[in-house]
Amino acid sequence: MNIDKIKKFLSSIEQIPSLFYLVKWLLICTVIGVIVGGISAFFLLSLEWVTNWRESHLWIIALLPVGGFIIGISYHLYGDSVVKGNNLLLEEFHSPKKIIPFKMAPLVLFGTLVTHFFGGSAGREGTAVQIGGAVADQFTKLLKLSKRDRQIVLIIGISAGFAAVFGTPLAGGIFALEVLVLGRIRLDAIIPSFMGAVLANYFCEIWNVSHTHYTISSVAEMNPVNLLWALLAGIIFGLAAMLFSKSTHFWGNLFSKYIKYPPLRPVVGGAVLAVAIYAIGTTKYIGLGIPMIVDAFNNNLNSYDFLLKVLFTSFTLGAGFKGGEVTPLFFIGATLGNVLIWFIPLPMSLLAGMGFVAVFAGATNTPIACTIMGIELFGIESGVFIAIACSTAYLFSGHSGVYSSQIIGSPKNNSYLREKGLALFEVRKKRASK
DSSP states (O other): OHHHHHHHHHHTOTHHHHHHHHHHHHHHHHHHHHHHHHHHHHHHHHHHHHHHHHHHOGGGGGGHHHHHHHHHHHHHHHOGGGTTTHHHHHHHHHSOOSOOOTTHHHHHHHHHHHHHHHTOOOOSHHHHHHHHHHHHHHHHHHHTOOHHHHHHHHHHHHHHHHHHHHTOHHHHHHHHHHSSEETOOOGGGHHHHHHHHHHHHHHHHTTTOOOOOOOOOOOOOOOHHHHHHHHHHHHHHHHHHHHHHHHHHHHHHHHHHHOOSTTHHHHHHHHHHHHHHHHHTOOTTSSOOHHHHHHHTTSOOOTTHHHHHHHHHHHHHHTTOOOOSHHHHHHHHHHHHHHGGGTSOSOHHHHHHHHHHHHHHHHHTOHHHHHHHHHHHHOGGGHHHHHHHHHHHHHHTTTOOSOTTOEESSOSSHHHHHHHTOOHHHHHHHHHHO
């Protein structure tokens, strides 16, 4: 009788199930963090090596078509089921069909390294997120997880990959919750998401992997006039984000329309890129472009730098080369912010920092994660300006983005509903039916 009373008493305490929930996900996050953190460390170190080798042997850029064929044929023969990349993660989250094949991880890792080795313009976030998602989803089958738990596992994989590759665990945790549905955040998975991000970042850093540091040396006074200037900058950053998203989709559709054999697309794209790089006589617009990002915080740059990076990266990814979009978005935002000093009276480094995260916010529709990232990277002193830029860029980038499988949970403004002839409940109905 006493035992029954004890059981009844324990079952009435809400925190008991919460404790089991915490322990369960802590164990899962630890294992995922160890694996994803370790793979991310290997990826970052390998990426640094291939970048340095390419810059010391620039003749390799002439072989971009060869690199393109290697990537194209690899995915054509072995990666047809994972060619969608980040969009596959989003699709499986919303409409589960089958476990994401583990081969996504080695294929995207190999493809990204080949892209950078031969001189393509791409990033690294997409690679890390796909590695994280592919690794994490294996636990769905291993532990026989429910549909809801599988969604949480995918969130952990995304947050772990993002946090490890950029060294921003807070932003990684929020990004995974925010990127899944435009205008919605999955707070029911907030603990696992943060634990996955923090642990993956920790296990990546124990391999002595270093992340680039950026500094905003001067922050303007927060007053009504500077607020208006920050809003104007945010609008421009949002339009730049929209330009990048639409350019990437444009090139992808163009290659798909006119070149039916997939392995041939990066071959043709690689040839065009090689000629273009030779014609402009510089390699500063290929690869990650980190030296240019660093320069954007301190030195005057060309007004067209950000446009060339938009062109090179959107063309590279559209042609079928592998890699992420985020670091190129950092490049685009920072170099664009650098030239806004011509007519916006805010400090150069502040404008570069605002653009760094704001263009990313607009292109991925993740303003909160990008605000947190800005604070993690640049400090709280610039936090207000970072938040204004990210939120405004998010609004003005429209309802498109680099992830075509990202669905609309809540429109950015009511006029969007009126223009589409939809009520909010109809938007939700469309989302639920997918």
